[in-house]
Amino acid sequence: MSAWSRTWLEQRVLRTKEEAIAWAQSAGLLLSSVQCRQHRAPMVFYPNRGPFGSFRCPKHAKHRSSEPSEVSAASGSIFEDSKLPLDKVLRLMFEWSCDASYEVTHRETGVSSRTTADWYRAIRESITMAFLQDQDDRGKIGGPGCVVQVDEAKFGRRKYHRGRTIEGHWVLGMIQDGSQDLRLVVCPGNSRTSKTLTPIIVDHVADDTTMGMSIIGSTIKRTLLIQGMVLIPKGSSPVGVRRESSSGTGEYLKKISQTT
Template identity: 40%
Template sequence: MSDSPQESQQSTSCSEVENPQSQPSTSHQFEFVETPKWSYVKDVKKKWNVVKVFRMLGTREQAIVFAEENCMIPKSKMCNYHKKAMTIVYTSNKTVGSFTCHKCAHACRSRAKVSRAKGTWFDNVKMTMSQIFYLMYAYANKWSYSMTIKEDFTDDKHCLSKPTVCDWFKYCRETVILYQLEKQTFFGKIGGPGKIVQIDETKFAKRKYNKGRHIEGQWVLGMIEDGSEDLRLEVCPNNIRTAEVLVPLIQKHVAEGTTIHINVGEAYDTLKDHNYILKKMTDNFPANPLCMHTQKIEAQWRVVKQFFSKDLYNRENLADFIIEYLWRRYIIINKCDPFEELIKAVKYVYK
């Protein structure tokens, strides 16, 4: 019998599973899993929206079950003293409860009560589980502070404050940054012998008082391999673009033996001394200007800059927002659910 549509039409999704046979040995693996192409409606319906968050995570019980199913909190714990399974109680912890041993009131209970949230994403949290998941959903979908406060359904009598939303967005961003950096490390460097990597620089700048020429901002180095969507971005430290700064940044992301296409820049000349094949646009212009180009990396800059508010250009943590952009770019390209990807990041960082 012929294969079913589910088996014959496959495409790549963003699920991550462990596969020790095909990947290097590591505690956590990143890999894609095949899903059917034709299930467009099913995939859309499966994605999270604010109504689904309300229906499935609107109560404490629902949120706790969801956290357990996604391994965000432990389901069980053994008493270190009696070596017996501990009981979950909800009197002392407003979020996810505590583990308590009832074997002996005097020998164990006072020192064996442990919060289920200890060492997890929910550690030392004073909010309800529904509010936490709602804020995670708002961050994942890039809501503004005002929209997050306005759409809050978790409490009829109170509303979220802007500092609270700001803090939780910051927690989410920090988690995403750690996750994305680990992901880049796992997948390794781009390029290699016989492959081409385009490199370019741009300045994230704004005009002072919105007048005059662009004088404020930070320089960013971009790298992307031909035939790949794996974009790498690095902020140039102290806006320095010398060979001493740029070459180590390129070595961090680009494998040796790669053919590098650049537009101009004397600082890149020393790449030849580091086992790279360097090709400049000016080398073949005007005789054959189409034989090499940096159009792919140059086309990225407009999209990247649209992601940022100009107020971020001069901030010291611009590098953090650039890493967040790479995480969101991956989600868009692979048509992932932002909320589910944030759950994965939390699970990985708080493993």
């Protein structure tokens, strides 16, 4: 962690509530503008209303309306149901980005380990959901002569830090060797059957790709072979194809699904 970066956060972002809100709005973390659906006009922002600032329509005082007269800047964001003030959450986000332990985070923010765990999980889930939405706009990975590694992981709470996951969601990850283009897909219904996994792979990986995977069931194998794909053990490369350096899918999944 960088002392300069923490100093920058304290002196440039968190000096006042108004500055913290303005920075969060510029970063896209809070709403920066809201249109009144009733009057089709911009609502006025009041940074001192509520913990994150609120938008109000000045015409609501003159006209009765079923539309809400006030909208929080945190509406629809990770801050929406927060019981912590904005400065605390931004400090937590900074510590999470530095991969800080609960002990370090408590020392720097004063937030309990339990609350830190809840926020760390919320941050990971928010980033993952944004990633999943963004990847829908991209094409398939792989193709002739390319190796795509496939792995799975369960996202959820970890009990007693012993690696046992509970109440989580199974996610299938795919990444092309020599690339940082990772694809993550939540398994529908938390199912890991061939009926569930095969369409996911076919939707995100191009035909004639060499697949490195440890979850090859007979049905998955037949379907992928029909697509012209070559199947090899996870982490290896076929003869004649040089495996370029890249972080494996399992490493990515472990990183973003771990508790600390």
